[in-house]
Amino acid sequence: METIVLKFGGSSLADNIKLNIVANKIIDFCNKNNKIIVVVSAQGKTTDNLIKEAKELSYDPDRREMDVLLSTGEQISISKLAILLNRLGYKAVSLTGWQAGIFTSNDNGKAKIEYINTQRIEKELDDGNIVIVAGFQGIDDKKDITTLGRGGSDTTAVSIAAAIKAAHCYIFSDVDGVYSSDPKKIIDAKKIEELSYDEMLDLSNEGAKVLHNRCVEIAKKYNVLIETGSTFNNNIGTQINNKIEESLVKSIVKNDNLFLITLKYENYNADMLNKLYYSLLKNDIIPTSIINNSTNSFNVSFTINTSDLGKFQELLERELSMFSSAFTNISRISLVGYGIVNNKEIIEKALEIMNINSVDIFSVQIEECKLSIMTKEKINNKILEQLHHELI
Amino acid sequence: METIVLKFGGSSLADNIKLNIVANKIIDFCNKNNKIIVVVSAQGKTTDNLIKEAKELSYDPDRREMDVLLSTGEQISISKLAILLNRLGYKAVSLTGWQAGIFTSNDNGKAKIEYINTQRIEKELDDGNIVIVAGFQGIDDKKDITTLGRGGSDTTAVSIAAAIKAAHCYIFSDVDGVYSSDPKKIIDAKKIEELSYDEMLDLSNEGAKVLHNRCVEIAKKYNVLIETGSTFNNNIGTQINNKIEESLVKSIVKNDNLFLITLKYENYNADMLNKLYYSLLKNDIIPTSIINNSTNSFNVSFTINTSDLGKFQELLERELSMFSSAFTNISRISLVGYGIVNNKEIIEKALEIMNINSVDIFSVQIEECKLSIMTKEKINNKILEQLHHELI
Numbered sequence: 208m209e210t211i212v213l214k215f216g217g218s219s220l221a222d223n224i225k226l227n228i229v230a231n232k233i234i235d236f237c238n239k240n241n242k243i244i245v246v247v248s249a250q251g252k253t254t255d256n257l258i259k260e261a262k263e264l265s266y267d268p269d270r271r272e273m274d275v276l277l278s279t280g281e282q283i284s285i286s287k288l289a290i291l292l293n294r295l296g297y298k299a300v301s302l303t304g305w306q307a308g309i310f311t312s313n314d315n316g317k318a319k320i321e322y323i324n325t326q327r328i329e330k331e332l333d334d335g336n337i338v339i340v341a342g343f344q345g346i347d348d349k350k351d352i353t354t355l356g357r358g359g360s361d362t363t364a365v366s367i368a369a370a371i372k373a374a375h376c377y378i379f380s381d382v383d384g385v386y387s388s389d390p391k392k393i394i395d396a397k398k399i400e401e402l403s404y405d406e407m408l409d410l411s412n413e414g415a416k417v418l419h420n421r422c423v424e425i426a427k428k429y430n431v432l433i434e435t436g437s438t439f440n441n442n443i444g445t446q447i448n449n450k451i452e453e454s455l456v457k458s459i460v461k462n463d464n465l466f467l468i469t470l471k472y473e474n475y476n477a478d479m480l481n482k483l484y485y486s487l488l489k490n491d492i493i494p495t496s497i498i499n500n501s502t503n504s505f506n507v508s509f510t511i512n513t514s515d516l517g518k519f520q521e522l523l524e525r526e527l528s529m530f531s532s533a534f535t536n537i538s539r540i541s542l543v544g545y546g547i548v549n550n551k552e553i554i555e556k557a558l559e560i561m562n563i564n565s566v567d568i569f570s571v572q573i574e575e576c577k578l579s580i581m582t583k584e585k586i587n588n589k590i591l592e593q594l595h596h597e598l599i
Numbered sequence: 600m601e602t603i604v605l606k607f608g609g610s611s612l613a614d615n616i617k618l619n620i621v622a623n624k625i626i627d628f629c630n631k632n633n634k635i636i637v638v639v640s641a642q643g644k645t646t647d648n649l650i651k652e653a654k655e656l657s658y659d660p661d662r663r664e665m666d667v668l669l670s671t672g673e674q675i676s677i678s679k680l681a682i683l684l685n686r687l688g689y690k691a692v693s694l695t696g697w698q699a700g701i702f703t704s705n706d707n708g709k710a711k712i713e714y715i716n717t718q719r720i721e722k723e724l725d726d727g728n729i730v731i732v733a734g735f736q737g738i739d740d741k742k743d744i745t746t747l748g749r750g751g752s753d754t755t756a757v758s759i760a761a762a763i764k765a766a767h768c769y770i771f772s773d774v775d776g777v778y779s780s781d782p783k784k785i786i787d788a789k790k791i792e793e794l795s796y797d798e799m800l801d802l803s804n805e806g807a808k809v810l811h812n813r814c815v816e817i818a819k820k821y822n823v824l825i826e827t828g829s830t831f832n833n834n835i836g837t838q839i840n841n842k843i844e845e846s847l848v849k850s851i852v853k854n855d856n857l858f859l860i861t862l863k864y865e866n867y868n869a870d871m872l873n874k875l876y877y878s879l880l881k882n883d884i885i886p887t888s889i890i891n892n893s894t895n896s897f898n899v900s901f902t903i904n905t906s907d908l909g910k911f912q913e914l915l916e917r918e919l920s921m922f923s924s925a926f927t928n929i930s931r932i933s934l935v936g937y938g939i940v941n942n943k944e945i946i947e948k949a950l951e952i953m954n955i956n957s958v959d960i961f962s963v964q965i966e967e968c969k970l971s972i973m974t975k976e977k978i979n980n981k982i983l984e985q986l987h988h989e990l991i
Contacts, residue, residue: 264615264683268682272681278674279675282667286653290664300664
């Protein structure tokens with residue numbers, strides 16, 4: 208008898224029809240003589256709606272109280288799913304984060320799981336129950352409710368799988384796996400059967416939305432076998448494991464949510480760059496890359512996420528008004544695959560394609576399993592398609 | 600510095616405008632240099648909606664899971680109110696039932712508060728916080744979430760007031776107090792300034808909806824001073840305390856939610872009444888009064904609440920089909936006031952009015968502070984008005 212963890216995201220739970228599909232998927236696994244732990248997110252748009260309601264009461268809601276509010280979303284999901292499974296004749300019991308023994312740091316809104324006391328989960332499994340655990344939430348050492356931040360339910364699932372030494376951790380969503388590129392942009396994008404943890408980490412960091420990167424880090428650390436799949440079909444998904452194979456490029460992704468910022472000032476001052484970096488970090492703006500273009504005058508370029516642009520513009524007006532500034536929406540294309548660092552042909556080919564298309568490159572970064580090219584402009588899907596065609 | 604408990608019901612929290620009114624009422628009490636504990640219900644129709652959603656998944660939802668689901672309603676209220684008070688510049692912290700140390704029996708859906716560990720509440724008060732506690736919920740000895748049943752937030756408020764030895768427990772709703780009769784039925788019904796616990800208990804048992812009777816029992820036991828009032832005005836409400844005064848009739852209420860049942864059978868059998876009683880209780884039907892009208896044949900009359908009628912009709916078909924039966928919707932009129940038992944004039948006057956109006960009486964019960972007259976028919980508001988006019 209194997210213990211397995213199944214995780215279902217919010218869009219898989221959005222209405223009663225979908226809840227029934229999820230329940231039947233769980234029952235399929237249960238009938239194969241497994242001990243089952245299910246981790247769920249909040250239904251559909253619940254979390255977004257709760258955030259909206261809180262913002263109607265306060266432009267900057269207290270973070271401790273936000274976590275009390277948001278954690279109700281998953282609590283509603285777990286109880287509904289347990290009610291449904293019980294009605295279908297399968298013994299099921301729901302556990303909130305604190306009942307499931309999920310202890311976290313006390314950073315409300317972005318807490319990290321520190322420890323899982325699996326006693327209650329194991330007792331309920333031993334009693335023959337399907338155990339349904341609220342994802343995304345836990346408690347800190349003061350017994351205050353915490354949440355793990357967006358995508359945190361993946362992390363809950365993998366952490367429980369690690370703590371309980373589960374044979375598999377299935378992450379179900381509305382896509383059935385990780386693709387060699389975004390299927391919405393590239394017609395011949397194909398599903399990847401196997402990825403190593405490092406490859407998946409690189410993809411998550413580049414914005415592939417299949418798995419939260421914190422969850423992949425934990426899976427890597429505790430060697431948890433992750434299988435991704437679709438809630439709505441039985442296709443084989445992508446397996447994320449510790450197998451390492453010398454390989455070609457497995458996936459190419461493009462991130463258009465970046466802004467290239469250039470700041471200039473006539474008088475150069477050696478301390479200025481430090482001060483700039485300090486201002487950015489103090490305001491929770493983390494530049495993805497920062498380059499000093501000159502030695503005689505101050506001429507610094509860096510990239511930030513589009514989501515930080517508003518904050519940065521405020522900062523510029525408030526503290527950095529001495530600089531002349533320029534903003535451009537740019538792209539980063541990343542090729543992911545184990546061993547890319549040793550494959551000069553791939554790097555050459557990629558740069559050649561950029562060159563043929565007269566793309567003005569801002570930076571190139573080569574890592575163990577990733578080649579990232581940051582451009583000085585937003586580039587179109589045709590180039591992505593060409594890279595995909597030539598390299599995959 | 601006095602510690603006081605304020606309780607707000609669901610209709611006082613239904614939308615953002617009402618939440619703001621509640622927050623300002625709390626701030627008024629806070630500015631009078633009090634330590635404040637607020638107990639709240641779920642917003643508006645939240646609980647009803649959650650019940651409806653659960654019934655869409657199962658005709659008979661698991662009771663443990665229902666409590667996990669329903670308890671989210673109050674959790675949403677506490678966090679929203681804390682967010683709002685914090686925004687208005689008042690330090691506030693929300694606590695769920697389990698965080699507030701509310702331990703109950705394990706009867707899901709109708710749990711009783713057994714013990715309150717006030718440590719966390721007291722710590723938060725000492726830190727200068729307004730403490731906002733989720734009403735209606737607690738945890739049992741297995742750390743499972745429980746709910747106290749309808750009206751349970753009143754009980755939470757009074758139990759906390761008792762445990763913390765609060766100076767006052769204010770129960771706010773959309774009516775400002777207890778009236779001498781239903782103001783919707785009797786034009787000259789007037790607000791009662793003071794009631795003893797026993798008088799209030801009699802009124803609650805007779806269906807006055809201002810206070811849940813379990814909460815009055817606890818208030819009586821621990822001598823908690825209850826003040827009822829309206830969320831939406833500053834009128835003086837009704838105080839419920841332990842003062843006893845010889846008085847006339849304080850309130851007259853009519854309950855039309857009763858059915859008089861008569862069961863007949865030709866052969867008399869001494870054991871039949873016991874068997875009938877046992878059948879009723881086994882099916883959770885508690886007759887308010889049961890009378891054996893005959894000694895030679897079986898001819899038994901009793902009254903049940905309208906809400907039990909469906910269950911009783913099923914029972915009749917299933918187990919009691921040998922009886923011939925009759926059903927009538929009847930009324931019970933209750934006169935409440937301390938010392939009624941010793942005031943023959945009141946009893947005589949009441950019965951005289953019934954007589955003048957040719958009301959067929961089924962039973963009369965006289966208790967310490969209550970006279971109840973059960974009729975054999977449903978009686979109209981004119982008689983209630985006449986009683987109110989002559990006796991109050």
